[in-house]
Amino acid sequence: MTHKLLNGWTEESHQRKASLVASGHDLGWTTWKSLNRLRVEQGRCKALMKVWNYTTEDTCSCGSVQTMSHLLECADAPRCSPEDLAEPTPSAVACARYWQNDI
Numbered sequence: 431m432t433h434k435l436l437n438g439w440t441e442e443s444h445q446r447k448a449s450l451v452a453s454g455h456d457l458g459w460t461t462w463k464s465l466n467r468l469r470v471e472q473g474r475c476k477a478l479m480k481v482w483n484y485t486t487e488d489t490c491s492c493g494s495v496q497t498m499s500h501l502l503e504c505a506d507a508p509r510c511s512p513e514d515l516a517e518p519t520p521s522a523v524a525c526a527r528y529w530q531n532d533i
């Protein structure tokens with residue numbers, strides 16, 4: 431009986447922990463990190479790298495200024511909306527994976 435109660439409690443605890451982290455954690459660290467950076471609009475896009483004095487160039491491969499919000503609408507990459515990032519939808523995962531080694 432006690433063993434059964436402890437197993438139930440442990441399972442409930444794991445479910446509660448999983449609900450406390452941002453969705454997409456099951457996609458792997460690199461993709462999840464990219465998703466979260468796109469969600470909060472903080473990451474190593476060229477515009478912020480220029481603000482932080484790591485580069486003098488803030489132009490994306492498409493020719494636009496590469497801000498974090500631009501990454502969602504860049505013509506050279508899979509596009510998604512902020513709402514897509516929340517779930518995340520397949521288009522948000524594709525966008526996060528495209529930028530994951532850059533941001």
Ligand SMILES: [Zn+2]
Nearest residue numbers: 490492504505
């Ligand atoms: Zn672009």
